[in-house]
Structure formats: structure tokens, C-alpha cells
Amino acid sequence: MITIKELGFSYGSNVVLKDISLNLEEGRIYGLLGENGVGKTTLLTLLAGLKKTTSGTIDIDGRNPFDRQPSLLSNIYYLPDEVPAPRRAAIGFARDNGQYWEKFDLTKFSEIMKVLDTDENQRMDHMSYGQLKKTMISFALATNARYMFMDEPTNGLDIPSKAQFRKAVSKYTSDESTLLISTHQARDLEAIIDPIIILDRQDVLLNASIGEITEKLYFDYGTEIDPDALYSEMVPGGCIQVTPNPSGAESKVNIEALFNAVLLHKSEIKEMFNK
Amino acid sequence: MKNDVFSFNRFSRYLATDIRNAVSNYGITILVMATLGLSIDVFTGLFSMIVSDGWHGMGIVSRSVLFMIAFLVILISAPSKLFGHVTDRKEGSAFLTLPVSTLEKTISMVLVACVLVPAAFVIVYFSIDLIVCCCDPTCGESLISAVATIKVEILDKLGEAMAELSAVMQNPEALVSPLLYVDDFIQISLLFLLGALVFKKSKIAKTIGCLILISMVLSMIATPLMMVGIKDEMEQLVMNNELTPFNFPEHFPFITWICQHLALSDTVSDTVMNLLLMFFIWLRIKKINH
Numbered sequence: 001m002i003t004i005k006e007l008g009f010s011y012g013s014n015v016v017l018k019d020i021s022l023n024l025e026e027g028r029i030y031g032l033l034g035e036n037g038v039g040k041t042t043l044l045t046l047l048a049g050l051k052k053t054t055s056g057t058i059d060i061d062g063r064n065p066f067d068r069q070p071s072l073l074s075n076i077y078y079l080p081d082e083v084p085a086p087r088r089a090a091i092g093f094a095r096d097n098g099q100y101w102e103k104f105d106l107t108k109f110s111e112i113m114k115v116l117d118t119d120e121n122q123r124m125d126h127m128s129y130g131q132l133k134k135t136m137i138s139f140a141l142a143t144n145a146r147y148m149f150m151d152e153p154t155n156g157l158d159i160p161s162k163a164q165f166r167k168a169v170s171k172y173t174s175d176e177s178t179l180l181i182s183t184h185q186a187r188d189l190e191a192i193i194d195p196i197i198i199l200d201r202q203d204v205l206l207n208a209s210i211g212e213i214t215e216k217l218y219f220d221y222g223t224e225i226d227p228d229a230l231y232s233e234m235v236p237g238g239c240i241q242v243t244p245n246p247s248g249a250e251s252k253v254n255i256e257a258l259f260n261a262v263l264l265h266k267s268e269i270k271e272m273f274n275k
Numbered sequence: 276m277k278n279d280v281f282s283f284n285r286f287s288r289y290l291a292t293d294i295r296n297a298v299s300n301y302g303i304t305i306l307v308m309a310t311l312g313l314s315i316d317v318f319t320g321l322f323s324m325i326v327s328d329g330w331h332g333m334g335i336v337s338r339s340v341l342f343m344i345a346f347l348v349i350l351i352s353a354p355s356k357l358f359g360h361v362t363d364r365k366e367g368s369a370f371l372t373l374p375v376s377t378l379e380k381t382i383s384m385v386l387v388a389c390v391l392v393p394a395a396f397v398i399v400y401f402s403i404d405l406i407v408c409c410c411d412p413t414c415g416e417s418l419i420s421a422v423a424t425i426k427v428e429i430l431d432k433l434g435e436a437m438a439e440l441s442a443v444m445q446n447p448e449a450l451v452s453p454l455l456y457v458d459d460f461i462q463i464s465l466l467f468l469l470g471a472l473v474f475k476k477s478k479i480a481k482t483i484g485c486l487i488l489i490s491m492v493l494s495m496i497a498t499p500l501m502m503v504g505i506k507d508e509m510e511q512l513v514m515n516n517e518l519t520p521f522n523f524p525e526h527f528p529f530i531t532w533i534c535q536h537l538a539l540s541d542t543v544s545d546t547v548m549n550l551l552l553m554f555f556i557w558l559r560i561k562k563i564n565h
Contacts, residue, residue, distance in 0.1 A: 045565065048368075048372055050372065050565040052564060068372075068561075069376070070279055070285065070375055071374075073372060073374035073375075078368065080364075080365065080368055083365065083369075084363075084366040084369055096295070097373065100375060
């Protein structure tokens, strides 16, 4: 269980995160959304113990990640947006580094590499950016870490690889693992993330499961624009709009529309979900 | 509950990985630098064949100077080449999030950059030099045998002066033992390792700059402090022309004690300094943010 209380972080006088409070439960795949510069990467690095909080606390299983205790680090994996390219074959890298994660599984690493169509015997410094990213995604999932923080994991992946990524995450993430995936490309991960966290400058606008979202909001894929819609957008063949859902009608969440609706009606949405 | 401070099993695995990385990232540099003596010796021999009708390799003095220069380059460059990546956001993040304790990372880093790599360089360099000396009769003494005899030679050359100093010193031979300088070499590496972890760019230049600055500041602070209590007496002795390097300790008991135990005091002060540097390296790794 991860508990974030009144978290604050600033780079000098530039406040990035302020009074952020969140709980992340076990066995869920959280999608972390937000505009550029709201502090998504900063939040992930704070959770991974790479930065010290300016104020507030982060508690992961009763411990502060910045203490970087091996027993906690072996239950955490942080996959940054930009990954280093060691001068060695992927399999050798996985064998050498994986030994420090309690539940690392080398066979699983090889399997995921196959699913992601990447050669485990290729030297990592000779790989393309996408191949390198897929190698590190395979390594992340093979650690079987209880908490995985991924920053823009689908950046640099081609279209088939994005589908392979979704397949790999769905198949190889253990039930006890909690994933927090930050992304700008909401459509890439629409099928796998639940719950969704929307971060604003110095605030959490939304932290709700897909079930809670569809209970309170209705995603209409019709042809007529509703003037009372929280958000509407013309798309080929009709429109998509987000409206309040007093009747509890079922609908399929469109993450991009949800994100835009939340940004346009911050206080209204917060109030709606805090009830 | 696993040990979060130091686990020998985890440390040995991590050290093995660090050594493998050092071999892969710095092995070629060690080999190239270790063959520097051989290359210049061959060049000198060929040049001498052209100008003087005979092969004459480098003598022991030139080879010793060349070795010291190459060794210094290794001591200064190895830490930033091997561990400078820690300050890089991409590679540093991977280093910091690896489930190994800060103490284990520090000890492994110090062992590799400040002990194993310089030792490997010395062994390879001396071995090549020994082979060269076996093949080349103009080579004279090999570096390894020179190290063994250096003590005797220095003591001989110091001659009378050494005899006078021996009167106030205990175990003067220890002062010229090469072993006495091992901790100094480690200290140089530790300083540049700390610099490699503190500075993001131009690590070596900035470390040298800082060392010059710190030396200047410390000299300005230390000189007046050292003169407290002895200034008047020293001025009097200098005015009367009574002060020589050999009667200096007799007039100042504290300095006499240091002179009597120079090898010991040097080792103690170097050890304290090295432990302090290791502490700062540990602290830097512990507090680094990415």
C-alpha cells in the first residue's frame, strides 16, 4: 500500500507539487494523466526514492522510499522515459541486474522479450530506442516487483509494439503488483489502466476507478451535441461527449474525453467524485 | 528481514558486477596505458638505431618517470570514467534504484576505482616492463626490482643527512618504503572519485580546481595556527641564524614527536583523511537526487 500525504516538492522556488494526497492500492494498474509540467515524472521519481520530498510524506509499506533500503527497492521498479543503454547483451544485463530483485524471473524476461519481438542476445547499445524500451519493459515486468512506476512506457514504440505492450502488461503483471503508468498517450493504455489519476498543478483532480467514473459520468458516442455536456468533441461520424450520469447508465470510458472534461470542470468534477 | 545496511552475499555479487563493468568499460584503457612504456621504449630504441648505430632502450629513470605519469593518469581518470555516470539522470537513476545498500555501493566503488583498477594497472605495467627487460639487454633494471631496491638507494643518497635525521627519528627506513605511499595513491583516487560524484561535467578539471582552492584556503588558515606559540621563538632563532632543518625538532617538542614518528603520523593522518573522503562519498550517494 502506498500512502502519499500532503506531498510537496519544488525545484528551488519553482513549486511543482503541493499538498498532494493519494492512496494507491495493491493489485491495480493506475493511469497517471496530466498536462505537461504538472509533475507526473516528479511524482514517479519521488515514489522511486530518487528525490527527497520538500514537505509531506510518502509511505510505501511503512517505509520512506528516499531511504533506499534494499529490501524496499527490491519491491520497486522504476522505468524512466529515457533509459540507459548498457554495453552488453540484454540477457546478460537481465541476469546480472535481476539478481537484486527478490522475485526476478529470467525465464519470464525471455518470454516477454519474445512477446515484444526483441532479441535478447542483441547488445543493448546497438538497439534502437524502441527495442531498448521494450527490453527495459521486459526487465521491469520480470522483476515481479510489487510496485512498478512507468514513465511514458509507450513513447518510442511503434504501433504493433504498443499492442504487444498492452498484452505483456495484462499477461505478465502479477495480481499483487501495483502499476502506476504515466502517459500522454491515453489511447495506448485505455484497455489496461484502472483506476485513473488526473494530476493538475498542485492538485489531484481525479482518482477513481473506471467503475466509479462510469457511474458518475456518461460517455455519449452519438450524433447530437448536448448543450449541457461537460465536454464535447466532433469526431468523424458523430461526436463524443461527457455528461453527468444521474441515471447510472452504462457507457465506455473515453480517456481523452474524460481528461478534457476534467480539465474544463475541475471543481465540479472534484466535488462530484468526493461525494 | 533482510539486512538493509550490509549483506556480504549481496555485496560480493555487486562487487563482481562492478568488476565486470570495469573490465568492459576500462580494461582497454588499462592495457593501452600499461603498454605506454613499451611503445616509447620501442620508439626510443628505433630512434637510437638511426642516430647511433645501436639499440638503446629507455633507462630506469625515464621508465620510472613515465610509469609515474601513466599511473597518475589512471588514478585521476579511472573514477570519473567508471562511476561518473552516477550524476547522469538516466544512468544515475538506474544506479540509485538498484536494490543494493548505499554502504555496499560505496565500498564496491572505492575498491574498484581506488584499489583494484590501479593495482591491475601496476601489475600489467610492471609485467610488461619485466618482459621488456628480459628481452632487451640495454634495459637495465626492471621497475619491479627498482621498487625493491629504491629504499636502499635513497638511504645511501641521503647519506649523512639521513644519519643526522636518524638520530631523532625512529625507524627512518619506513619513510622511504614504497608501502608508505600506497595510502597517498588511494587518497588521490578517492579525491577524484568524490569529484566524479559531485560534478556533473568537467569532473577532473573541476576537482583539480577545487583542490587548488582548498589548498590555498587551508594554507592561509593553517600557517597562522601552526605558528601560535612558536612564532616568537622561531623568529629569534632565525634572526640568530641558529635554525637548521636538523635542529628544528629539538626546539619544538611537538614537531620533534611528529618527526620521531613520521611514518606513523603520516599513515594515521592519511587513514583519517581517506576515511573522511569515503564518508563523503557515502553521503553523496545517499543524498543524491535525480
